[in-house]
Amino acid sequence: MKTISYGILALVLGAVCGVSQTRSAEQTGLSRPDRERLIGAWHLASIAGPDGKLLTTGVPTGMLIYTLDGHMSVQLMYPKSEKPLSNEYVQNGYEASFGSYDINEATHTITHHVRGANTGDRLVGKELPRVYQFNGDGRLIIRSARPDEHWFVTWERY
Numbered sequence: 001m002k003t004i005s006y007g008i009l010a011l012v013l014g015a016v017c018g019v020s021q022t023r024s025a026e027q028t029g030l031s032r033p034d035r036e037r038l039i040g041a042w043h044l045a046s047i048a049g050p051d052g053k054l055l056t057t058g059v060p061t062g063m064l065i066y067t068l069d070g071h072m073s074v075q076l077m078y079p080k081s082e083k084p085l086s087n088e089y090v091q092n093g094y095e096a097s098f099g100s101y102d103i104n105e106a107t108h109t110i111t112h113h114v115r116g117a118n119t120g121d122r123l124v125g126k127e128l129p130r131v132y133q134f135n136g137d138g139r140l141i142i143r144s145a146r147p148d149e150h151w152f153v154t155w156e157r158y
Helices: 002-028 034-038
Strands: 040-048 061-066 071-077 094-104 109-117 127-134 140-144 152-157
Touching: 034 094, 034 127
Parallel strands: none
Antiparallel strands: 040 061, 040 152, 061 071, 071 094, 094 109, 109 127, 127 140, 140 152
């Protein structure tokens, strides 16, 4: 009888430990495909400028959203300054675009297909390839796949 009780106890403990390990892996996202890990709303944690150096002044606030059905939206708002930032992505200190996306988990790339942007024709209709990675603490790092662009953005889940 004691042998059976110990055997049942071992099975129960093994099952509980297995469920606990599975939940832990699911919570950290390690067992989920990258596409599933992207889904949701992210807020800007840090950003590196065109030179690849982290910004310490003039850091924007921002939000990035990926939906389950393949849509994306990104917005960044830079602090007001004497001369508002403007470039291919930013107009008067504000950056916004939306569209769809495709992900290639083998190459860790995601391509944004821009349908609308506050910079108009400079981005609308373009495909913007990005390299992504998830770091150990659940943050998402996105950088341009273009060799002439050295910026990168780190996002955290809301």
